[in-house]
Amino acid sequence: MNKRRQFLGRLAALGGSYVLTACGGGAGSITDASGDAVAKATARAAASASGTTIPSATSIVDNSGATWTLSGGSVYRNGVKAGNNYNVALVLFYGGVIYHQGSGGQFYSWNGSTWIACNDPRLGGTSPDGTAIPPASYIIDKTGAMWTVVNGVIYKNGKTVGNTYNVSLLLWYGGKIWHKGTGGQFYVCTDVGGWLPCNDPRIATAATAGMFYGVNGHYDYSYTPAQLVLILKGMGCTSYRVGCTDDPNQLNAVAKLAQAFQPAGISLLVLINQGVYDSNGNVFTSESAAYNRGLQAAMAVANALKAYGVTLYECGNELTRQNATILDFTNAGTKAVDFNNTNWPAMRGAMRGMIDGVKSVQPSAKCGINFCVADIGAADALWDGMQPDGSGGHPKVRWDVTTWHNYEVYGDIFNIGIDGSGPGFDLPTYCKARYGVPFIITEWNTGPEKTQAYRASYITSTLGKFYQARKTHNIQSVMYYVLDSGNNTYGMMTNGVALNPPYSAFTSFVSGNADS
Known part of the structure; x- marks a missing residue:
């Protein structure tokens, strides 16, 4: 009993160590005694519509009023190159965030000082439980990783995951990624990226009643x-x-x-x-x-x-x-x-x-x-x-x-x-x-x-x-x-x-x- 209490107490203490930190939200007013803040806000260009891209647009205005352009394969913010970027094929304004896509297809989001690799935000968030390829063309797991199947091989964010071939089905179910080969055998992906044999997780199974x-x-x-x-x-x-x-x-x-x-x-x-x-x-x-x-x-x-x-x-x-x-x-x-x-x-x-x-x-x-x-x-x-x-x-x-x-x-x-x-x-x-x-x-x-x-x-x-x-x-x-x-x-x-x-x-x- 004492060991159990100590163990549970240790985990409870760990769980209590997480602290939520407030973010965003400036404390200043949009007006001041001189009215300058009101004038600046009025003069600021209206933000572009969510989903605007370059091309076909020639520029994007974000929610802070900054203007973004694409020139020579690089992204500029108010005329200054934004961080380290090159070979950019697309700039996207979506949900209040600026993204760019490289010529290789990888998307990146701007966090205010640098670019962070991510998925195309237009693909949506975590896929619904039970999503499968086919008929879907991709799956997004809870970490935001995107899974695809190309020529029977499984890819996660564009990279192969373990040794897979002849994959006929990729499944997102119960918070895990599963696949089935053309021979009918199912496999589940482990936390370290390997695949272990299993049964189809979607099969409902009832235990014998009487001692529940x-x-x-x-x-x-x-x-x-x-x-x-x-x-x-x-x-x-x-x-x-x-x-x-x-x-x-x-x-x-x-x-x-x-x-x-x-x-x-x-x-x-x-x-x-x-x-x-x-x-x-x-x-x-x-x-x-x-x-x-x-x-x-x-x-x-x-x-x-x-x-x-x-x-x-x-x-x-x-x-x-x-x-x-x-x-x-x-x-x-x-x-x-x-x-x-x-x-x-x-x-x-x-x-x-x-x-x-x-x-x-x-x-x-x-x-x-x-x-x-x-x-x-x-x-x-x-x-x-x-x-x-x-x-x-x-x-x-x-x-x-x-x-x-x-x-x-x-x-x-x-x-x-x-x-x-x-x-x-x-x-x-x-x-x-x-x-x-x-x-x-x-x-x-x-x-x-x-x-x-x-x-x-x-x-x-x-x-x-x-x-x-x-x-x-x-x-x-x-x-x-x-x-x-x-x-x-x-x-x-x-x-x-x-x-x-x-x-x-x-x-x-x-x-x-x-x-x-």
Whole structure:
């Protein structure tokens, strides 16, 4: 709990560091005692119409009254060459800004002192979601970059992106660029410009109904298993997440929960809480050592629970967000290089060991791997057997369920940003297309410092987003963190007493929106 609070607090502090600075807007009056300002304003030439170009016009007057001309392939402002420019084919006045286009086709905008490369502003802003080439002739992404396809090759701002050929479709969807080859295979563009194989992201996929509403708990609650069944039934929850190791005391407590939940029809997702550290608190010295420990722990857990209908396991908790695995906690995790290359094998080994341990006992059980923030860089590298340094050919980690943690400070999971400031993308859509397995949000909440009124409002609005996406994004369950935190920082009750309005907000939404 303390580690989570420190981590969330660190990200919250980062988010609060952004400062908006006022710009533009002079404070002076258009008149003064002598009336000179009024006379100057009256004498100033009227600005040219937006969209005016040279040629065919011979000059352009901007909003400040300056006159722009084109002579000998260079742009002049009031008769003085404006910055460094040459071989100019076109000058454009659009939306109050002066642009020029070089003979090679590149556009530039004037910022008052120099020229900045940009797109033709007449093309418009970010393309609508779902724009595809063909039939469109270009796509503009959230960064303003323009994408085109020429002779089956993809170009971004006039330069090729990776190695592409025989491209039959280029797609802008969910904040990402995708393409399809003539053979029908889809690929998604990564943050570093590579292409990874995937499915068509537009295909709506619905997860199996029946366990959508869930909540987290702990094995050492004072509630009896029977009391928990009544509490969960009262909340309308059909799934419950609890963590344990192979410690006999923990396993015995979780086994009692499983035994009570099975006849009540409540799905138990068991987190196997094995990490990257050995019994002495040191990172495992090899992938094989981590694998063996994960295998041992998972076999013990699965053997203890298989008789009680437990078929869903989460193999590790926030392993990509340990001091040993993430280089900078403020990174969103969209790039593999965000992670510790040296300790990567220990994490991969522990994950593989837990999956294999469960499968050796329960071959039909489903195993999930857990990620945080926007850790698709880690997920992709694990899925494809890559190291953060870009080397390949390593063991692949393949899971049956993608699980994610999405606290408010991380951002909207359907439009989650890159490193806190980059353009957002739809993370569940990415995972649906990339890995092709169900998606579970195993922890979600706002921050511990929020008021109960704020938490209630957040519960209602967030459940609304999750519920709306459940039929299209392959979202099997969303599990609130946590049932009882021992205080009012996260939980919806304390010692069996409901904390309102959060409890009422949750139960009201569930009762009004069927899991069907």
